[in-house]
Amino acid sequence: MQVFIMVAGAFTGAQIWRETAAQLVAAGSQAHTVPLTGVDAARPAPPAQVGLQTHIDDVIAAIDAVEVTSGQEIVLVGHDYGIHPVLGAADQRAERITRIVYLDCGMPQNGVPALAAVPDQALRVQVAERAGTDGRGGVLAPPDPGEWERWGSTAGVGEAAMERLNALAAPQPLGTLLQPLRLTGAVAAVPVTGVLCTRNGASIDLVQRLVDFGDPALAVLTEPQVTFFELPTGHWPMLSCPAGLADVLLQAAAGEGRRLRPAGDDAPVPAHLRPFPLDLPGPPRDRRGRVDLYVPDGGGPRPAVVFVHGGPVPAGARPRPREWPTLVGHARLAAAAGMVGAVLEHGLHDVADYERAAADIAAGVERVRADARVDADRIALWFFSGSGLLTTDWLAEPPAWLRCLAASYPVLAPLPAWGLIGSRFRPARAVVRAGTLPVVLLRAGRETPQIAATVDAFVAAANDSAARLELVDVPNGHHGFETLDAPEVTRPALHHAMRSVVTHLTR
CATH class of the missing domain: 3.40.50.1820 (Alpha/Beta hydrolase fold, catalytic domain)
Structure with a gap:
């Protein structure tokens, strides 16, 4: 049996996983959603006290609270910004984690803040300017209704779900975006799965094409412990297709998924x-x-x-x-x-x-x-x-x-x-x-x-x-x-x- 620990992206709290968590529990797994300090109403805190390490500690606490019995496996799921605290926590608890799922997000690197992964360049500038004025004690306001597309495609999110997304949205403490991610390297041994949302512009074929270009930095994506899935939806699958997302997470936990073909002399000509x-x-x-x-x-x-x-x-x-x-x-x-x-x-x-x-x-x-x-x-x-x-x-x-x-x-x-x-x-x-x-x-x-x-x-x-x-x-x-x-x-x-x-x- 799998134990899923799920971490939401920017501006979104633990409740965004409600339907997906219910699907996982119905399938016989455990599902835990991590309230993030200073974002979730359940964990209020002044912005000046909240940074990326705060959220890493939140995830570590969720891992340590799970009493794994024989046959159980912990799978960490990070969506959007959530992959940063997931990796930080997994790096410190690598021996307890059996798989990390990257849900429609980038590949954070050691020493790089989450701000670098913000897709909208204008927003990156806005955060940097705000930080220069407020220091890391400020917050980035959540998108206004109708502006979520700046953070990813809302394809597939129905009207009711969109209203819920707006209602749950909370300011994001600047420190969570500006504090660099620090990794010892232990997390590199943990198997990973990437889940790509195709209506947000990503696909497995596109990633394969990037690998085929021959960049050595992408060779890690072709290792046997790395798998991929696609979902035909936008950036918020937990709202647009929670049952489909739950099914993919269960398959990922079982080690299933498509593997990429390595580039090199022995590979077919790309x-x-x-x-x-x-x-x-x-x-x-x-x-x-x-x-x-x-x-x-x-x-x-x-x-x-x-x-x-x-x-x-x-x-x-x-x-x-x-x-x-x-x-x-x-x-x-x-x-x-x-x-x-x-x-x-x-x-x-x-x-x-x-x-x-x-x-x-x-x-x-x-x-x-x-x-x-x-x-x-x-x-x-x-x-x-x-x-x-x-x-x-x-x-x-x-x-x-x-x-x-x-x-x-x-x-x-x-x-x-x-x-x-x-x-x-x-x-x-x-x-x-x-x-x-x-x-x-x-x-x-x-x-x-x-x-x-x-x-x-x-x-x-x-x-x-x-x-x-x-x-x-x-x-x-x-x-x-x-x-x-x-x-x-x-x-x-x-x-x-x-x-x-x-x-x-x-x-």
């Missing part, structure tokens, strides 16, 4: 490193800083197509994005059409890096335009996947030399888990100002629902504003279709899109 569907030997690479140029032989200067890789891509990913077959293949396809193909690398390593990536792209484009082999007045930009948000600036104020903008399976609005609700990177808002700029959009027919919704909103906005949008559909294509799907699925769309871009560059 999708992003499979061959490009067109055989294009093309010109050799000419590396200039963060830009790789593929220049056709003969005269010039020539128009250029600048390809912008997607992301976020972990900083430790190997090989680097500009060496991926899709980017190299597109650049060589442009060169075969008589254009200069340019692959531009940028610093989009995290969802908080969009501003930096935008600056990197602007600088990289100027480097391309300054090359003597390039016609600086005839440039096209081509974006992929998560770099779709970075089309915003170019759509809103297209320079005269930008003759076309293309995008393949782009993300065209921030996904819920990214915490970019107030971000300026909103292509659907910018496209109404694109004027006569031609936009070529390659749309994957089997796109993930969350990304497809952003594309649909963009297309609707473009049509309403009479933007010059050309859709190139790949009906049976998936996200990353060039190296993921059969060549006969992708080749016609690639040729069609490139012909359109070249036409706009050479008019």
Whole structure:
């Protein structure tokens, strides 16, 4: 029999687990919800006396209060912010814990405060400013009704449950967000399960793709003691699907779940490193800083197509994005059409890096335009996947030399888990100002629902504003279709899109 100890996220108290706990008890398990000091009404305290260690002590007390008999196992469940006190407590009681469940949350690191995991960058700034004024004795007010999306998707949460969430919401002591998590390393031996809420923008396939990028820091996710589950709901599954959550927790406690495939020489070739569907030997690479140029032989200067890789891509990913077959293949396809193909690398390593990536792209484009082999007045930009948000600036104020903008399976609005609700990177808002700029959009027919919704909103906005949008559909294509799907699925769309871009560059 399992003993579940569950810790809620920011602003939410122990009562948020009520239905899930009841389901677990009905299944024959024990379920304990931890009231957190200074958040739960049952444990009032002045904010100045409450920090992350206070909540770690709350969880330790809950662990120590459980008298485990033969055959019982303690499973700690941390949702959102709650994973921080869970890890802190498990690190000090590792011998008593059989599994930790990360419920739709990040991976806290030793020495890093919970504030770093707050998805909304504007909120991080707000907390930091408040701390500078009040010290750690202040609080962060809970979201107003209608503002919970800044902390995660509310998909699936019904009206009554939403009213309950608002009613139970409590201020979060700043010290809980600002005090760094300190770990000895003992917790690393405890098996873990990640439960991802897909309507909040996360999925097991997405995590596998991050692992496939080859970042050594993510290798821990492929260890045999790590498993994953998905729930087709938003960020608060204890409110939207408590029975489904309870079922997943029981399976996780039993060691079930999907395991990730390690990256490396013995692993199958990941999708992003499979061959490009067109055989294009093309010109050799000419590396200039963060830009790789593929220049056709003969005269010039020539128009250029600048390809912008997607992301976020972990900083430790190997090989680097500009060496991926899709980017190299597109650049060589442009060169075969008589254009200069340019692959531009940028610093989009995290969802908080969009501003930096935008600056990197602007600088990289100027480097391309300054090359003597390039016609600086005839440039096209081509974006992929998560770099779709970075089309915003170019759509809103297209320079005269930008003759076309293309995008393949782009993300065209921030996904819920990214915490970019107030971000300026909103292509659907910018496209109404694109004027006569031609936009070529390659749309994957089997796109993930969350990304497809952003594309649909963009297309609707473009049509309403009479933007010059050309859709190139790949009906049976998936996200990353060039190296993921059969060549006969992708080749016609690639040729069609490139012909359109070249036409706009050479008019």
